Amino acid sequence: MELFRKILKRLPDSILVSMKKVYYFFLIRSGKFVSQEKEFSLLRMIIPEGAKVVDIGANVGHYTLLFSKLVGDKGRVLAFEPIPTTFNMLVSNVHFSRSENVTLINAAISDASKEVNFTIPEENLYQSHMDDEGDIRVMCFPLMTFLPKDWDLGFLKIDAEGCDENIIRNSIDTLNAYRPIVMAELNSKKANELISIFKDYCLKGVKGSHNKFFVPLEKLDSFPLQDSYE
Numbered sequence: 072m073e074l075f076r077k078i079l080k081r082l083p084d085s086i087l088v089s090m091k092k093v094y095y096f097f098l099i100r101s102g103k104f105v106s107q108e109k110e111f112s113l114l115r116m117i118i119p120e121g122a123k124v125v126d127i128g129a130n131v132g133h134y135t136l137l138f139s140k141l142v143g144d145k146g147r148v149l150a151f152e153p154i155p156t157t158f159n160m161l162v163s164n165v166h167f168s169r170s171e172n173v174t175l176i177n178a179a180i181s182d183a184s185k186e187v188n189f190t191i192p193e194e195n196l197y198q199s200h201m202d203d204e205g206d207i208r209v210m211c212f213p214l215m216t217f218l219p220k221d222w223d224l225g226f227l228k229i230d231a232e233g234c235d236e237n238i239i240r241n242s243i244d245t246l247n248a249y250r251p252i253v254m255a256e257l258n259s260k261k262a263n264e265l266i267s268i269f270k271d272y273c274l275k276g277v278k279g280s281h282n283k284f285f286v287p288l289e290k291l292d293s294f295p296l297q298d299s300y301e
Contacts, residue, residue, distance in 0.1 A: 088156060092163045095131065099167050106133040109280045110254065114141065114226075116295045117252060121145040122225035125214070125251075127180050127238060130157055132164040134228055139170035147172055149217060153179035153209040154189060179231070181211035182241035214242040224249040230256050236265065243268050252294070253285040 098104035129150035189207045235255040247270040262283040275284040275296040
């Protein structure tokens with residue numbers, strides 16, 4: 072296995088990306104392109120057909136493709152992925168899955184329209200993150216820039232490698248106005264700090280998971296997790 076990894080590291084990036092695309096294609100076609108996170112199957116009970124969903128930090132699209140399937144032809148998914156190489160694979164996966172209700176945006180979400188630096192760890196593409204010393208420049212925009220005023224945003228997923236808190240704080244007026252269920256990757260301390268800036272929301276979670284749910288009180292009765300997260 073170690074020898075195989077050394078060989079892979081010597082291959083040009085273009086070949087590695089092509090190999091990953093083929094691998095993802097077969098996973099998608101076999102129905103095995105899924106996330107191992109505990110919430111993945113739970114979302115089938117949360118997101119209804121026809122819903123509007125935003126996926127911030129879509130990566131290669133495990134959640135994006137699930138959202139697309141759940142919301143159906145009458146729904147819409149906006150998926151943001153700032154890293155060009157990852158975005159390339161995301162586009163490919165959406166194409167392979169024939170998800171025509173997905174809009175893909177090669178950008179990050181922040182408090183203002185600007186350029187920022189990102190770092191991509193050599194050993195893990197999934198852990199790309201904002202870094203002033205990073206060698207990749209990407210565009211950022213406020214979330215509100217992409218949401219129609221009459222849009223009924225039902226669900227927002229955030230997985231931005233340490234930037235989840237900042238995205239929520241920078242987008243809180245938009246979130247309180249549109250009132251989606253929000254799933255974010257946060258520890259319990261940060262989640263309990265953030266719940267105070269939401270208007271009439273409560274905090275839920277799955278035991279043993281790093282994701283938390285912020286749920287509007289008016290949607291609580293239909294939410295499958297009835298125990299508050301501690």
